[in-house]
Amino acid sequence: xxxxxxxxxxxxxxxxxxxxxxxxxxxxxxxxxxxxxxxxxxxxxxxxxxxxxxxxxxxxxxxxxxxxxxxxxxxxxxxxxxxxxxxxxxxxxxxxxxxxxxxxxxxxxxxxxxxxxxxxxxxxxxxxxxxxxxxxxxxxxxxxxxxxxxxxxxxxxxxxxxxxxxxxxxxxxxxxxxxxxxxxxxxxxxxxxxxxxxxxxxxxxxxxxxxxxxxxxxxxxxxxxxxxxxxxxxxxxxxxxxxxxxxxxxxxxxxxxxxxxxxxxxxxxxxxxxxxxxxxxxxxxxxxxxxxxxxxxxxxxxxxxxxx
Numbered sequence: 001x002x003x004x005x006x007x008x009x010x011x012x013x014x015x016x017x018x019x020x021x022x023x024x025x026x027x028x029x030x031x032x033x034x035x036x037x038x039x040x041x042x043x044x045x046x047x048x049x050x051x052x053x054x055x056x057x058x059x060x061x062x063x064x065x066x067x068x069x070x071x072x073x074x075x076x077x078x079x080x081x082x083x084x085x086x087x088x089x090x091x092x093x094x095x096x097x098x099x100x101x102x103x104x105x106x107x108x109x110x111x112x113x114x115x116x117x118x119x120x121x122x123x124x125x126x127x128x129x130x131x132x133x134x135x136x137x138x139x140x141x142x143x144x145x146x147x148x149x150x151x152x153x154x155x156x157x158x159x160x161x162x163x164x165x166x167x168x169x170x171x172x173x174x175x176x177x178x179x180x181x182x183x184x185x186x187x188x189x190x191x192x193x194x195x196x197x198x199x200x201x202x203x204x205x206x207x208x209x210x211x212x213x214x215x216x217x218x219x220x221x222x223x224x225x226x227x228x229x230x231x232x233x234x235x236x237x238x239x240x241x242x243x244x245x246x247x248x249x250x251x252x253x254x255x256x257x258x259x260x261x262x263x264x265x266x267x268x269x270x271x272x273x274x275x276x277x278x279x280x281x282x283x284x285x286x287x288x289x290x291x292x293x294x295x296x297x298x299x300x301x302x303x304x305x306x307x308x
Contacts, residue, residue, distance in 0.1 A: 001025045001219060004065045006050070006100060007072030007119075009037045011178035012170075016069075016212040018043030023216060030061050052099045053091075060103055064111050067219050068104070070118045070155070072096045077180070081143065081268045090147060097154040105161045113163055117218055118155035120167040122204055122231060124148035127275040134282035135169075135227045143268065152227070166224050168215070171231035171279060174299050175208030181245075181303065188242075188251045197259035199239030202278035204231040207293035207302065214284060223287050231279040234295045238276065241296065248300035 001024075008017050008029035021027045021043045030050035031037040037047045050061050062068055074092040079085055097118060104113060125133050126140010139149045152167040159165050173179045187193045206214075211230055218224040236244070239253075246253035262270035281289070293299040 001066045002028070002064060003067045003069060003219070004028050004030055004062055004113075005069045005071065006030050006096070007070060008045075009033075009040055010071060010075075011175070012119075012173060012208065012211065013071050014040055014042070014178070015175055015208045016215055017041055017045045019209075019212040020216060020219075021045050025219075028061075028065070052103070053095060060107060062100075062103055062113055063107055063109070065113050066111075067115045067117070068100070068113045069215065070097060070100055070116065072100075073119065076121075076144075077269065077272055079269075080266060086143065090150070093147065093151045094154055097151060098157075101154060101157045101161075104158055104163060107161075115164040115166070115219060115222075116155060116158045117215055118152070118165065118167050120148045120152050120155075120169045120227075122169050122171050122229065122277045122279045124152070124169050124227075125277045125279070127271055129277050132278045132280060134280040135229055136282070142271070144272075156226070164222060164225060166218050167227050168218075168230045169227055169279070170211065171204035171206050171229075171235075171277075173208050173211060174205055174303060176303055179208070184245065185249070187255075188246055188249050188253070191251055192255050193242060193246055193249075193251055193253050194255035194257060195239040195242045195253065196257045196262065196273045197238070199237060199242070199256065201238050201274060201276040202235050203238050203241045203276050204235040204279040205241075205296070205299070206230050206232050207291075207299045209302075210291050210293055213292065214289060217284075217287070217289055221287060224283065228283050229279050229281045230284075231281050232291055232294055232299070233281055233285065235278045236296060238273075244296045244300060248297075248304045 028046040032051040034047045034049045123144030126145040242253040259274045
């Protein structure tokens, strides 16, 4: 299968691209900076320049592709959510996805993408969702929920052109050398780790290898349509997450970070840490997907067990 990945140089893309290539797929990463991408992407993965928002295109890069994976989007937790930053977060997701779907609409011929897998987030469910949510739950409220709703709306337009579309509502992605976990390791290694706020907020997470396997399953199985929760079946509280992380590192989890201090330092973005969603991967489980790392102990063991 020929698979094009937009936004493939981030933490998720760098991990899933070589896995898909090793699975027998021909993988092409579409990026604004091919030289930089070639330096970070491993395995037998092709790189091609595509920067449509700046008018830099070379033909239609989706011609002759069987599937498209869209992971494009500026990092959510990189800096405070000022008005200008929110505009960047929206444009990098919504405008890029809109442009991508427009490019798909212009394709013709027998060899064209049959499926679009578009990233989204569990922030779709809002800051204070029901105790436990799955794909049947409607959207919540707040900046992230509104962003995800609009983002998914643009992606699902692909169905107007006969393309199966799925929106991956991704939880906290755990893996080596990147993602949220990498940012959490230093305070724990310095014996300064601990839960955020009260520690009762839920954390829905997924090992990056399971995320890659889920994406591969969506490519193969036409039954995946619409929203798909990309989260392990056993969410935990923030307190339990930090306790297990400390245990995996051989460090205590004793120093809580006050929610008030986070709000002062991070502003509205602090809600990423002080609130959470308890998410069930209902569709994946109903379609027979099996998680290699269904619980935190197995995930942390795989990530931190050797050479930590």
